[in-house]
Amino acid sequence: MQSSCVLRIMDRTQYDTIIVGGGTSGSVLAARLSEDAHRNVLLIERGGDHSSYDDKVLKAERVWDAAASRRFSRTRRMRFRGNFLRNNITVGHTLGGTSAINAMAAVRGQPEDYDAWSELGCEGWSWQDVLPVFKKLENDLDFQDTKLHSSKGPLPLRRWRPAEFSLAQHALYQGVQEMGVKVCDDVNDRSKLPGVGVFPGTTRSGTERVTVSLAYLTPEVRQRANLTIVTDCPVGKVEFGKGPQAKRVIGVRTQDDRLILGKEVIVSCGALGSPQLLLLSGVGPQEELARHQIPPVHDLPGVGRNMQEHVGTCLIYRGPYEEEMIGSPAKILWADDYDGNGDINFHISAAPVRSGPIIGTISAVPVYHMLPTTRGAVTLNRKNPHGFPDCDLNFLTHPQDLAALQKIVARVLEWEQTRAFKDWGAIRLFPRPTPNTLKKVKWAKQIKTISYFHAVGTCAMGSVDDSQAVLDSQCRVHGIEGLRVVDASSMPRIIRGNTYLCCTMFAERVAEFMNK
Ligand SMILES: Cc1cc2nc3c(=O)[nH]c(=O)nc-3n(C[C@H](O)[C@H](O)[C@H](O)COP(=O)(O)OP(=O)(O)OC[C@H]3O[C@@H](n4cnc5c(N)ncnc54)[C@H](O)[C@@H]3O)c2cc1C
Numbered sequence: 001m002q003s004s005c006v007l008r009i010m011d012r013t014q015y016d017t018i019i020v021g022g023g024t025s026g027s028v029l030a031a032r033l034s035e036d037a038h039r040n041v042l043l044i045e046r047g048g049d050h051s052s053y054d055d056k057v058l059k060a061e062r063v064w065d066a067a068a069s070r071r072f073s074r075t076r077r078m079r080f081r082g083n084f085l086r087n088n089i090t091v092g093h094t095l096g097g098t099s100a101i102n103a104m105a106a107v108r109g110q111p112e113d114y115d116a117w118s119e120l121g122c123e124g125w126s127w128q129d130v131l132p133v134f135k136k137l138e139n140d141l142d143f144q145d146t147k148l149h150s151s152k153g154p155l156p157l158r159r160w161r162p163a164e165f166s167l168a169q170h171a172l173y174q175g176v177q178e179m180g181v182k183v184c185d186d187v188n189d190r191s192k193l194p195g196v197g198v199f200p201g202t203t204r205s206g207t208e209r210v211t212v213s214l215a216y217l218t219p220e221v222r223q224r225a226n227l228t229i230v231t232d233c234p235v236g237k238v239e240f241g242k243g244p245q246a247k248r249v250i251g252v253r254t255q256d257d258r259l260i261l262g263k264e265v266i267v268s269c270g271a272l273g274s275p276q277l278l279l280l281s282g283v284g285p286q287e288e289l290a291r292h293q294i295p296p297v298h299d300l301p302g303v304g305r306n307m308q309e310h311v312g313t314c315l316i317y318r319g320p321y322e323e324e325m326i327g328s329p330a331k332i333l334w335a336d337d338y339d340g341n342g343d344i345n346f347h348i349s350a351a352p353v354r355s356g357p358i359i360g361t362i363s364a365v366p367v368y369h370m371l372p373t374t375r376g377a378v379t380l381n382r383k384n385p386h387g388f389p390d391c392d393l394n395f396l397t398h399p400q401d402l403a404a405l406q407k408i409v410a411r412v413l414e415w416e417q418t419r420a421f422k423d424w425g426a427i428r429l430f431p432r433p434t435p436n437t438l439k440k441v442k443w444a445k446q447i448k449t450i451s452y453f454h455a456v457g458t459c460a461m462g463s464v465d466d467s468q469a470v471l472d473s474q475c476r477v478h479g480i481e482g483l484r485v486v487d488a489s490s491m492p493r494i495i496r497g498n499t500y501l502c503c504t505m506f507a508e509r510v511a512e513f514m515n516k
Pocket of ligand 1: 020021022023024025026044045046047067090091092093094095096097098099101102103104105106107233234235236268269270271273277330452453454455486487488489497498499500501503
């Protein structure tokens with residue numbers, strides 16, 4: 001394949017830092033690392049540049065079109081173990097990565113999640129360490145310059161207004177309050193949860209999407225002489241030296257076989273793409289490298305393992321009226337605890353899916369278990385190692401996860417009894433409202449799981465004594481010199497929140513380590 005990228009890369013340049021993957025994390029790294037004028041940075045992205053963005057990316061109400069678009073995303077339909085339905089696994093494929101196709105919900109996760117990382121030996125990642133970084137990245141348009149928020153960062157955050165809610169969202173917001181759940185004006189303030197509130201979205205006006213790359217890779221940043229951005233250029237592998245330098249990175253090789261030299265390589269290809277690139281480069285579990293006849297560079301059993309994702313299921317309703325779609329479908333967040341001990345272990349929201357004069361409005365009410373027990377894995381595609389990787393989320397293979405989902409669905413059934421739900425006038429289409437449908441046995445048989453699109457952990461940070469850890473606390477690959485992995489895959493444990501703000505923070509934090 002002849003890619004346009006090679007024409008723009010100076011073959012003999014040796015970059016100080018090569019970032020592979022210009023997605024959510026990679027965009028932040030490129031902007032922050034190139035602030036040091038003495039560091040020559042190359043960012044390589046497999047998808048297109050900002051110039052390829054169209055309304056699917058730029059208009060907030062078209063988020064599902066962006067996720068379904070072959071131009072901006074890659075999707076594979078897979079059947080997971082423990083699942084009775086095929087699920088889509090989708091990732092972004094453009095500058096901005098998955099931030100260009102996601103639902104824009106900007107949630108940090110709980111302070112306890114980061115303290116748990118720190119307890120696992122990830123130094124510098126406690127809540128106290130990361131809170132200033134969450135503030136640094138945001139321009140919060142609703143809570144400016146408070147203990148928790150800031151208006152000085154690059155990424156605009158705005159909470160959806162009641163006038164922008166759909167009827168299902170109004171019914172959820174009001175109905176849950178009838179059930180005694182507190183209203184929370186800031187879902188990123190732990191002291192106000194459990195509660196029902198409004199997602200912050202990465203938008204200034206509610207009508208447009210701001211991708212992480214638009215926020216960070218501004219025209220001024222792109223003019224820096226020490227930053228080169230190359231798009232439409234898939235990288236095929238990381239290259240290492242020879243003999244005594246066999247575990248020292250020397251650069252990357254593009255899929256069309258050009259070697260680009262770099263002193264340090266940062267892989268930011270996402271929770272699926274990063275383990276894939278490490279495996280293709282000979283870094284990973286030796287039995288898997290052998291299966292694909294990849295010459296081994298370093299045996300690291302944790303690469304591709306420890307995959308974590310919020311498991312969910314979805315109830316579908318039909319409301320009586322046609323409605324206009326305004327902004328992202330992710331607006332209302334009910335973040336609560338099915339056991340009553342104050343933990344945040346579930347998310348429930350309501351999202352319009354389709355509307356028309358005859359059908360009225362079809363809405364999904366997805367429920368998610370935020371503390372899943374099961375772990376999955378990403379492996380190389382058996383037919384084509386460079387193709388979309390194989391993965392198995394192992395959903396519901398642990399009985400605790402099924403029990404948790406049943407309890408969370410029971411909360412939705414309580415909501416169906418509220419005045420606000422009845423005033424909405426909707427009927428449930430799925431699961432069909434027969435008396436037995438939601439009883440334990442039947443439910444277990446017919447549950448159809450969905451993912452929250454929050455896969456993490458496949459190149460996890462952890463101490464060198466942990467055989468499954470791939471990275472140290474500054475995201476350097478154990479046993480290799482000059483290689484880091486910085487993105488959703490680096491998280492040791494999934495957070496109890498949506499993952500994209502966390503990826504942005506993650507990259508900011510590693511840039512701080514590197515710029516010290
Ligand atoms: C449909 C959908 C909706 C979502 N909604 C939300 C939401 O509302 N809120 C939220 O918090 N999270 C959401 N998420 C999840 C969130 O967006 C991701 O967790 C996060 O953006 C991942 O960031 P990342 O940096 O790890 O990877 P990405 O942003 O995916 O970046 C990886 C980049 O690497 C590039 N790449 C991959 N392989 C190569 C290669 N070999 N060579 C060169 N480049 C390569 C890719 O093209 C991509 O640009 C959603 C996800 C999806 C799919």
